[in-house]
Amino acid sequence: MGLLDGKKALITGARKGIGRGIALTLANEGADVGINDIVDDEVSQRAAELVSKRGVKGTFHAGDVSTVAGFNAVIDSFLAEHGRIDILINNAIFPDQSRPLFDTDEVFWDRMMDLSLKGYFFGSQRAAKEMIAQGTGGSIVCLASVHAYVGIENWTAYGTAKAGLRRMVKGFAIDLKGHNINANCIAPGAISNRLPDADDDDVIDGAPHDPSRFTSHLPAAKGGLPSDIANAVLYLTSELGQYVNGETILVDGGMIATKKMQD
Amino acid sequence: MTTKLLEGKKALITGSRRGIGAGIAQLFAEHGADVGINDVVRDDEADKTIAAVESLGRKASWHQADVGNADDRSRMLDEFVAEHGRIDILVNNAVASRDMRFTEITEEFWDHLVGHALKGYLFMAQSVANRMIEHGHGGSIINISSVHSYRAWPHDTVYGIVKAGLNRMVLSMAHDLAGTGITANCVAPGYIDSRVLPEDQESGRGNDEYLGSALGFIPSRRGGLPKDIAGACVFLASDLGEYVNGQTITVDGGFLAGGYPQDSQPLEPGMPGAVE
Numbered sequence: 001m002g003l004l005d006g007k008k009a010l011i012t013g014a015r016k017g018i019g020r021g022i023a024l025t026l027a028n029e030g031a032d033v034g035i036n037d038i039v040d041d042e043v044s045q046r047a048a049e050l051v052s053k054r055g056v057k058g059t060f061h062a063g064d065v066s067t068v069a070g071f072n073a074v075i076d077s078f079l080a081e082h083g084r085i086d087i088l089i090n091n092a093i094f095p096d097q098s099r100p101l102f103d104t105d106e107v108f109w110d111r112m113m114d115l116s117l118k119g120y121f122f123g124s125q126r127a128a129k130e131m132i133a134q135g136t137g138g139s140i141v142c143l144a145s146v147h148a149y150v151g152i153e154n155w156t157a158y159g160t161a162k163a164g165l166r167r168m169v170k171g172f173a174i175d176l177k178g179h180n181i182n183a184n185c186i187a188p189g190a191i192s193n194r195l196p197d198a199d200d201d202d203v204i205d206g207a208p209h210d211p212s213r214f215t216s217h218l219p220a221a222k223g224g225l226p227s228d229i230a231n232a233v234l235y236l237t238s239e240l241g242q243y244v245n246g247e248t249i250l251v252d253g254g255m256i257a258t259k260k261m262q263d
Numbered sequence: 264m265t266t267k268l269l270e271g272k273k274a275l276i277t278g279s280r281r282g283i284g285a286g287i288a289q290l291f292a293e294h295g296a297d298v299g300i301n302d303v304v305r306d307d308e309a310d311k312t313i314a315a316v317e318s319l320g321r322k323a324s325w326h327q328a329d330v331g332n333a334d335d336r337s338r339m340l341d342e343f344v345a346e347h348g349r350i351d352i353l354v355n356n357a358v359a360s361r362d363m364r365f366t367e368i369t370e371e372f373w374d375h376l377v378g379h380a381l382k383g384y385l386f387m388a389q390s391v392a393n394r395m396i397e398h399g400h401g402g403s404i405i406n407i408s409s410v411h412s413y414r415a416w417p418h419d420t421v422y423g424i425v426k427a428g429l430n431r432m433v434l435s436m437a438h439d440l441a442g443t444g445i446t447a448n449c450v451a452p453g454y455i456d457s458r459v460l461p462e463d464q465e466s467g468r469g470n471d472e473y474l475g476s477a478l479g480f481i482p483s484r485r486g487g488l489p490k491d492i493a494g495a496c497v498f499l500a501s502d503l504g505e506y507v508n509g510q511t512i513t514v515d516g517g518f519l520a521g522g523y524p525q526d527s528q529p530l531e532p533g534m535p536g537a538v539e
Contacts, residue, residue, distance in 0.1 A: 174520055180484075219442075231505075235498040245520065
């Protein structure tokens with residue numbers, strides 16, 4: 001018996017890192033989980049297996065969620081396996097998201113906005129449509145970022161997309177009123193998101209990267225782990241957080257609260 | 264309930280005789296915490312809250328104290344630690360207030376409200392933080408703020424200032440308590456139906472009648488329940504929220520997400536969740 005028994009959750013970009021941490025955490029609490037990623041390899045399959053190992057259904061759905069057609073195909077594939085959707089976690093992002101201002105060309109901008117704003121929007125729209133048709137309500141969570149709050153050198157395009165998500169979930173909250181769907185963002189701070197090097201990658205937390213990098217600047221005195229983000233997602237998708245709607249929760253160990261990051 | 268998130272934790276909740284505070288006490292107990300119940304008077308409501316905690320197999324201690332009074336605060340914390348051995352969680356929830364039109368606000372009113380709900384919260388948090396540092400286990404301090412910290416309703420000037428002050432207070436607590444393992448956060452409730460209701464009317468809690476014209480402005484289409492605020496407190500006080508620090512989480516069913524100024528409806532006098 002867990003906090004999400006019987007729920008059906010789709011998580012985009014969940015092959016590794018934070019997305020995998022979310023997948024395993026939701027599975028630990030009894031949810032069946034569909035893992036999406038654009039990369040389909042043994043790591044992707046392993047992520048789905050790690051879900052199944054927890055006694056729930058784990059499936060993998062390869063696909064590009066930066067286009068409407070691509071996202072719809074992923075949701076179709078998820079529905080074919082799971083029958084319905086209760087939880088959508090928009091988490092997908094490509095590597096190397098930072099780019100100096102004058103190196104930010106139209107190609108980079110479009111790629112950023114297509115994946116992390118347009119994709120998140122149309123994926124949420126489709127999931128909400130399914131949830132309404134099911135009549136069961138549900139939860140939508142988008143991964144935003146501390147970059148949605150503050151300017152940090154070379155992160156303007158990424159931050160702009162993430163700030164858009166904060167506004168987007170308010171709109172979803174309002175436009176979905178009465179359908180028992182809550183839509184929120186989690187805004188991670190500095191989170192270790194590498195897969196552990198060890199053969200046994202059945203852990204949620206990933207490998208701490210450069211642990212000295214942030215600790216002196218953070219009230220929490222440590223960098224974040226995928227489990228910290230996953231636990232906040234668990235809160236919002238479980239009964240504990242069902243009255244939270246249109247909100248963004250920062251999970252950053254106090255980084256933004258104290259503005260010590262660039263000291 | 265099999266996933267217990269606060270097993271063995273010791274939590275003091277101020278103003279927990281009834282309403283939101285009692286809801287927090289109950290959910291904390293369901294998640295395995297022992298709790299201290301505080302209020303200025305002990306009555307049937309207080310007894311019911313204590314009995315509810317005990318019926319869940321958890322320990323409930325009673326602490327009669329006025330959080331606006333320094334001696335009371337210090338005695339309450341001493342009593343609590345004597346009873347439970349340590350303190351892991353403080354929820355600052357007690358509030359004594361009423362509306363007052365801006366042009367009529369008196370110094371006495373200001374001192375009373377600020378003394379309880381801002382000064383009282385700060386010094387309660389300070390002494391608890393010092394105790395947590397002594398114990399060396401870290402901990403979680405939660406202030407109950409309000410949607411009034413973000414927007415104005417008629418005659419809520421002092422209340423709104425106090426609540427906005429709490430949101431700001433936790434930023435500095437996050438900073439100054441860095442490295443202690445203590446997190447400090449606020450929960451900002453919207454319309455929460457915390458009325459005292461006869462048992463046979465419990466199912467009507469948060470219903471349309473309670474919300475009246477406000478219903479249309481709440482995307483979740485129901486009034487909030489004490490357990491909704493309690494859920495946010497469980498999140499923040501448990502391992503789930505250990506990396507959340509200096510934050511204010513709004514728990515309002517999407518009320519503040521909406522935009523047009525005319526959407527802001529006054530809370531009716533006596534309506535719980537905002538001003539009591």
